[in-house]
Amino acid sequence: MKRFALPLLAILALAGCTTGGMTLEPIPGSITYHAQPRTKLTKAPVGSTFEHQFIDDRGREVFETYRIEPDRSLSIVRRYVRVEVF
Numbered sequence: 727m728k729r730f731a732l733p734l735l736a737i738l739a740l741a742g743c744t745t746g747g748m749t750l751e752p753i754p755g756s757i758t759y760h761a762q763p764r765t766k767l768t769k770a771p772v773g774s775t776f777e778h779q780f781i782d783d784r785g786r787e788v789f790e791t792y793r794i795e796p797d798r799s800l801s802i803v804r805r806y807v808r809v810e811v812f
Contacts, residue, residue: 749802750802753788753805754782754783755782756778757792758792758802762800770794772795772798774793774794775791777790777792778790782807786808786809788806788807789805789807790802790806791804
């Protein structure tokens, strides 16, 4: 039984490293909250990123990083919420 434990733990650890299927869903204030923007970003290179900053419905400052996909749609690649501690 012990000889199966180490490979099993290694498989479980590696399974946690995959990035497929992990997408951030838009929240109120996100550029893509209701849908993709109607205007296409035609001059920006595919794969380039930009940031968007807004205040969410709970009063927190939110920073999102978007990537321009090959079809010119936007995908959220990172979200950071700044929570102030008093």
